[in-house]
Amino acid sequence: MASRKSACCRLSALEVTLVVLFITMTTVCVTLIALMVTWSTHTGPAPEGKPYLIGVGRADCTGPPADIPLMGYANPQQTAAGIHTRLYSRAFIIDDGRRRVVFVTADVGMMSQRLRLEVLQALKVKYGDLYRRDNVVLSGTHTHCGPGGYFQYTLFMISSSGYIKASIEPLVNGIVKSIDIAHSTMRPGRIYRGSGELGDSSLNRSPQSYLNNPAAERHRYRWSTDKEVVVLKFTDLDGDGIGMLSWFAVHAVSMNYTNRMVSSDNMGYASYLLERDKNPGELPGQGGFVAGFSSSNLGDVSPNTRGPHCVNSGLSCDYLNSSCPVGGTKMCKAFGPGDDMFDSTRIIGHNIYRKAKEIYASAAQQVTGSLQSAHQWVNMTDVTVQVNDTHTVTTCKPALGHSFAAGTTDGGGDLNFTQGAVEGDPFWDGIRDTLVGEPSNQTQECHRPKPILFSTGEMNWPLPWHPQIVDVQIITIGSVAIVAVPGEITTMSGRRLREAVKQELRSEGAFRDSVVVIAGLSNVYTHYITTYEEYQVQRYEGASTIYGPHTLTAYLHKYRGLARAIAQDRVSELPVGPEPPFFQENLINLLPAAPVDRKPENTSFGDVLEQVYPVYRPGDVVSVTFVAGNPRHSGDIRDKTFVTVEIYDNRTETWEVVHTDASWETRFHWLKGSNRQSNSTVEWHIPPAAPSGFYRIRHFGHYKQMKGLRPVITPYGGSSDVFRVAASFYYQ
Numbered sequence: 001m002a003s004r005k006s007a008c009c010r011l012s013a014l015e016v017t018l019v020v021l022f023i024t025m026t027t028v029c030v031t032l033i034a035l036m037v038t039w040s041t042h043t044g045p046a047p048e049g050k051p052y053l054i055g056v057g058r059a060d061c062t063g064p065p066a067d068i069p070l071m072g073y074a075n076p077q078q079t080a081a082g083i084h085t086r087l088y089s090r091a092f093i094i095d096d097g098r099r100r101v102v103f104v105t106a107d108v109g110m111m112s113q114r115l116r117l118e119v120l121q122a123l124k125v126k127y128g129d130l131y132r133r134d135n136v137v138l139s140g141t142h143t144h145c146g147p148g149g150y151f152q153y154t155l156f157m158i159s160s161s162g163y164i165k166a167s168i169e170p171l172v173n174g175i176v177k178s179i180d181i182a183h184s185t186m187r188p189g190r191i192y193r194g195s196g197e198l199g200d201s202s203l204n205r206s207p208q209s210y211l212n213n214p215a216a217e218r219h220r221y222r223w224s225t226d227k228e229v230v231v232l233k234f235t236d237l238d239g240d241g242i243g244m245l246s247w248f249a250v251h252a253v254s255m256n257y258t259n260r261m262v263s264s265d266n267m268g269y270a271s272y273l274l275e276r277d278k279n280p281g282e283l284p285g286q287g288g289f290v291a292g293f294s295s296s297n298l299g300d301v302s303p304n305t306r307g308p309h310c311v312n313s314g315l316s317c318d319y320l321n322s323s324c325p326v327g328g329t330k331m332c333k334a335f336g337p338g339d340d341m342f343d344s345t346r347i348i349g350h351n352i353y354r355k356a357k358e359i360y361a362s363a364a365q366q367v368t369g370s371l372q373s374a375h376q377w378v379n380m381t382d383v384t385v386q387v388n389d390t391h392t393v394t395t396c397k398p399a400l401g402h403s404f405a406a407g408t409t410d411g412g413g414d415l416n417f418t419q420g421a422v423e424g425d426p427f428w429d430g431i432r433d434t435l436v437g438e439p440s441n442q443t444q445e446c447h448r449p450k451p452i453l454f455s456t457g458e459m460n461w462p463l464p465w466h467p468q469i470v471d472v473q474i475i476t477i478g479s480v481a482i483v484a485v486p487g488e489i490t491t492m493s494g495r496r497l498r499e500a501v502k503q504e505l506r507s508e509g510a511f512r513d514s515v516v517v518i519a520g521l522s523n524v525y526t527h528y529i530t531t532y533e534e535y536q537v538q539r540y541e542g543a544s545t546i547y548g549p550h551t552l553t554a555y556l557h558k559y560r561g562l563a564r565a566i567a568q569d570r571v572s573e574l575p576v577g578p579e580p581p582f583f584q585e586n587l588i589n590l591l592p593a594a595p596v597d598r599k600p601e602n603t604s605f606g607d608v609l610e611q612v613y614p615v616y617r618p619g620d621v622v623s624v625t626f627v628a629g630n631p632r633h634s635g636d637i638r639d640k641t642f643v644t645v646e647i648y649d650n651r652t653e654t655w656e657v658v659h660t661d662a663s664w665e666t667r668f669h670w671l672k673g674s675n676r677q678s679n680s681t682v683e684w685h686i687p688p689a690a691p692s693g694f695y696r697i698r699h700f701g702h703y704k705q706m707k708g709l710r711p712v713i714t715p716y717g718g719s720s721d722v723f724r725v726a727a728s729f730y731y732q
């Protein structure tokens with residue numbers, strides 16, 4: 001020791017000089033770098049480099065995970081029965097000192113007009129005129145595993161058991177809460193944009209329709225789906241990330257219609273992963289960093305990347321009608337990329353997350369400039385557009401074609417409808433005429449070549465079956481234009497729309513470097529929007545283009561108008577258009593009240609019916625079954641959990657929650673038996689990195705019983721036995 005010490009201190013004069021010189025040089029360099037950093041962050045290309053005020057917020061919007069049909073596949077058997085992952089609303093508010101815009105992406109199948117109107121009403125009560133129809137965009141991720149029941153038009157009420165207060169309230173309150181949080185956390189910050197291509201995660205599911213677009217147009221694009229991931233990165237003035245918002249075009253249907261658990265599907269999983277990275281140590285749904293993955297022009301885009309085949313014969317499905325030689329459409333299903341739907345959700349979600357994270361890390365192009373928002377209500381049933389000197393085209397009253405009932409290769413219908421039908425079927429037309437009436441000749445003519453199955457624009461009992469008044473809206477954040485589209489727009493339609501908007505914006509200097517993104521499933525749901533050429537093929541998407549063959553032409557016209565008004569700073573001159581109805585009467589509710597709960601003799605609610613094993617290894621699945629009540633009795637479940645996985649901390653002698661029902665690793669299945677008895681099975685898919693230790697799984701809920709004539713709802717809880725997770729397995 002001693003010798004080492006003396007060696008250390010025996011520095012020659014030369015060495016000392018060198019060290020001093022080195023330190024001096026380093027100081028100079030650090031000072032220079034600091035100066036450069038200061039210069040680049042504080043002097044920027046003024047005055048455009050002025051920071052925005054930015055707020056981000058996330059709130060739980062999960063509705064009742066029981067009995068209510070999940071919104072998406074329109075499969076009456078697919079009612080909610082548990083939770084795989086929770087649903088969140090994610091809000092981003094930006095203010096340039098003069099104007100303010102709000103973008104919300106929520107884990108819902110789609111926004112509905114009713115949901116938007118109720119959200120806007122609630123915002124008005126809280127904030128007066130700060131958040132309005134024109135500066136708030138609400139977009140859905142298009143998960144097909146969220147509870148329905150938040151619509152006011154009859155077709156959607158029928159397919160989701162009506163207008164259900166218990167279902168729409170958590171959505172309204174969750175969306176508003178995400179905006180509240182964003183509002184209360186606003187601080188000066190900066191925005192950067194970036195983009196990149198993501199392969200192996202999407203596939204065009206109606207190639208026959210896509211190929212009907214003009215060859216010259218198709219040849220301008222390498223792929224039949226858009227592969228671009230667009231990212232906005234939000235930072236504070238220190239450059240620390242506070243949030244990310246991205247868009248990618250793919251259906252959130254990695255979970256198929258056999259799944260009964262509420263799930264945010266692939267897009268929600270991408271949010272989950274990025275938020276987990278950026279909020280280390282937090283449980284899912286917690287932490288300040290908010291990562292929104294928003295839907296885009298996904299109309300004809302499937303995540304089932306292995307494509308369709310006949311599940312009975314292994315043969316390929318018919319190219320035009322997606323039908324199998326034996327068993328018809330029902331046998332033709334698309335799969336992949338994973339071993340099962342959970343694995344597929346994981347792979348697609350992870351791909352989107354990985355690409356967005358990479359773009360986020362390198363996003364360098366700063367977004368500067370003022371904010372604008374333009375919005376109109378349009379009566380889509382009679383928009384007339386002059387296409388050239390001699391011709392005008394007009395939209396139609398809404399109607400769905402025969403191929404609508406065929407469904408898609410991501411989830412087919414049960415009946416014998418096939419895609420690509422340009423002629424009606426006398427059998428079904430007869431039934432239709434008897435039940436709901438014959439389409440008028442005028443509507444049939446207008447929709448040609450679509451054979452009309454339901455002339456929803458002519459069906460008004462007990463309320464109109466489809467909306468007539470539709471929101472068109474664009475918000476711009478400096479050079480970034482977000483086009484809020486009220487439905488599922490196909491790849492090529494989306495490209496045409498982006499181009500039209502870009503062209504109008506770029507006609508004015510301030511917008512010459514604009515990027516245009518499409519935010520799908522926004523504001524009001526009107527099914528699909530295809531190109532005129534795709535419409536002629538009448539696959540599912542064409543049959544579901546409800547305002548007829550010129551739907552896209554009408555939208556192009558309307559959105560061009562909005563973009564022009566923005567570019568010329570004349571937004572205030574835009575006519576507001578006809579206000580959509582807010583129905584107070586005749587809303588239907590087909591969902592019976594949840595009945596009282598029964599339990600097996602000599603048990604209590606929360607008792608374990610099937611116990612855990614004593615020891616598990618990472619990668620195993622722990623399963624425990626409890627005597628349960630109907631989860632609908634738990635009322636507003638936002639920010640609560642039906643499940644915890646807890647680890648015992650020997651140091652503090654306490655149980656620490658490591659997972660909730662929002663965790664990817666947990667699955668909460670609610671099994672409804674006959675006789676009003678039900679049970680909850682909780683699975684924990686132990687991740688490979690789970691620490692060794694002692695664990696328990698707990699379940700919480702409520703049950704209903706009658707006390708005399710009065711229903712009484714009581715909370716309950718239960719716990720599994722303590723079990724061990726051992727990285728290496730000892731047989732004892």
Ligand SMILES: *[C@@H]1O[C@H](CO)[C@@H](O)[C@H](O)[C@H]1NC(C)=O
Pocket residue numbers: 318319320321323328418
């Ligand atoms: C689907 O199209 C094929 C020909 O391409 C035809 O043979 C078959 O009958 C059609 N299936 C149905 C159910 O229409």
Ligand SMILES: *[C@@H]1O[C@H](CO)[C@@H](O)[C@H](O)[C@H]1NC(C)=O
Pocket residue numbers: 256257258333339340341342
């Ligand atoms: C749904 O996915 C499961 C695997 O997770 C698979 O067994 C089933 O066949 C799929 N069903 C449909 C309709 O795609």
Ligand SMILES: *[C@@H]1O[C@H](CO)[C@@H](O)[C@H](O)[C@H]1NC(C)=O
Pocket residue numbers: 379381382468469578
């Ligand atoms: C939409 O326009 C049609 C045709 O002009 C009209 O009959 C209908 O009443 C309008 N709808 C609403 C809700 O204003």
Ligand SMILES: *[C@@H]1O[C@H](CO)[C@@H](O)[C@H](O)[C@H]1NC(C)=O
Pocket residue numbers: 387388389390391
């Ligand atoms: C105008 O448009 C219609 C419909 O697209 C087309 O049939 C017609 O040829 C066009 N006329 C002129 C003069 O371009």
Ligand SMILES: *[C@@H]1O[C@H](CO)[C@@H](O)[C@H](O)[C@H]1NC(C)=O
Pocket residue numbers: 416417425427
């Ligand atoms: C569908 O089934 C009905 C009843 O069996 C039959 O009359 C009809 O022709 C079928 N349609 C097609 C397209 O196969």
Ligand SMILES: *[C@@H]1O[C@H](CO)[C@@H](O)[C@H](O)[C@H]1NC(C)=O
Pocket residue numbers: 438439440441
């Ligand atoms: C449609 O037109 C045909 C022939 O002109 C007529 O016989 C039929 O009654 C009309 N249908 C409706 C629903 O108006």
Ligand SMILES: *[C@@H]1O[C@H](CO)[C@@H](O)[C@H](O)[C@H]1NC(C)=O
Pocket residue numbers: 601602
């Ligand atoms: C319930 O408990 C009672 C009293 O201990 C017993 O007599 C009865 O057999 C039990 N019933 C069942 C199904 O275990």
Ligand SMILES: *[C@@H]1O[C@H](CO)[C@@H](O)[C@H](O)[C@H]1NC(C)=O
Pocket residue numbers: 648650694
């Ligand atoms: C932690 O506590 C459990 C249960 O009390 C005990 O069996 C175990 O040996 C303890 N583990 C350690 C690492 O101290």
Ligand SMILES: *[C@@H]1O[C@H](CO)[C@@H](O)[C@H](O)[C@H]1NC(C)=O
Pocket residue numbers: 609610625671672673674677678679
């Ligand atoms: C849970 O409930 C389901 C549906 O009633 C039933 O099939 C199953 O056997 C029950 N499990 C247990 C452990 O009681």
